[in-house]
Amino acid sequence: AEMLGKGKLLVVVMVMATGVSGFSSFGSLSLHSSPRLSHLPIRPRRGDVNLRRLEMVADADIVNGVFPVSADALKYFLAGGISASVSHGGTVPIDVVKTRLQTDPSMRNSNFIVGTKTIIRNEGASTLLGGLGSTLIGYAIQGSLKYGFYELFKPVVLAKVTDQKLVAFLLAAAMAELIGSTALCPLEATRIRLVADPSYGREVFDALPRLIEEKGIKIFDGLPAIL
Template sequence: MRGFEGRIFEEFSPGYYGICTAGGMLSAGATHLAVTPLDVLKVNMQVNPIKYNGMASGLSVLWREQGPSSLWRGWSGKLFGYGIQGGCKFGLYEYFKKLYSDLLVDHNRSVIFFLSSASAQVFADVALCPFEAVKVRVQTQPSFAKGLVEGIPKLYRTEGISGFYRGILPLWGRNLPFSMVMRPVLLVP
């Protein structure tokens, strides 16, 4: 695999895992950052469906009542949280693919891809969860904090470590099935 500056990395080498991780961080962080206004609207529609009852009207209410910057509230949680999640998901997927291929020699490749996806997603969501917890509070409670730098210590002070992981089970419930099905489907020739 070619990395930055045209360097070639042998598959399953530390450099290879690093390139996979960096690619996952860049792609996931950038794409999630780009859709931040839609995420802000979605979260507010979930919290207050009467006030935010549609896309156009919801965006209009946010813009009118809280200003255009309100549409980017929680951007740092999206960029860094999903960047870290993407890095873990892409890098660890390759790691687990090698590990399970070595352990489960006689098994179908789809089983290996399935297990690799699930394992990587578990760790990726553990990495994401603290960022997501702060992001949701920043997006739905404008007085909570301006972003991660202010929100992380405030959440820790008020709820402790458990406050960062309160949403881990629903996150796994959402992400694990998708990851386990999509990754093998996309990779099997």
């Protein structure tokens, strides 16, 4: 329990850093909000011309294969993948030290600075990039699915489930987050294993198949924590 409590400040720093940089990158890359929703009132009423137009768009999307694969839709998948990958990749050294402070008994009395120096002295500076491949790939997939499906779900939920914009956006975000985090879970488990035990594998494509073979469906045990 004591070791699990270590690194709390680092967690806060990482969340703030990845959140700010991720949302900033996504905003810059996606350029503007969805044209399907920007013109709508905060709470469109049934029978409203704008809402009816949105319902027609959603109907057409569903008929054409659930969601349209257009340049506009692909923009959000691309922007989300890039922003999440870059923002989380930049905090990998912090996460490596945090994970070691929590899992390595020999570092239980160390702080972030001492832990960083110890890792560099004993294992080399390159160790601070442990799990970088898993992080870049995992969060590229997670960010792409999360932000992309969020933009695709919004008009459909707003037209088919509720006419309250806030509720619709929350539902769309929850569904998109579930999809993205489920895809991320095996890669995040691989990253943690590689950081805790560098000898487990060379990188993600070496370690992931081995971890899947060993754990099977239990590789998703960390999903609730990610969510």
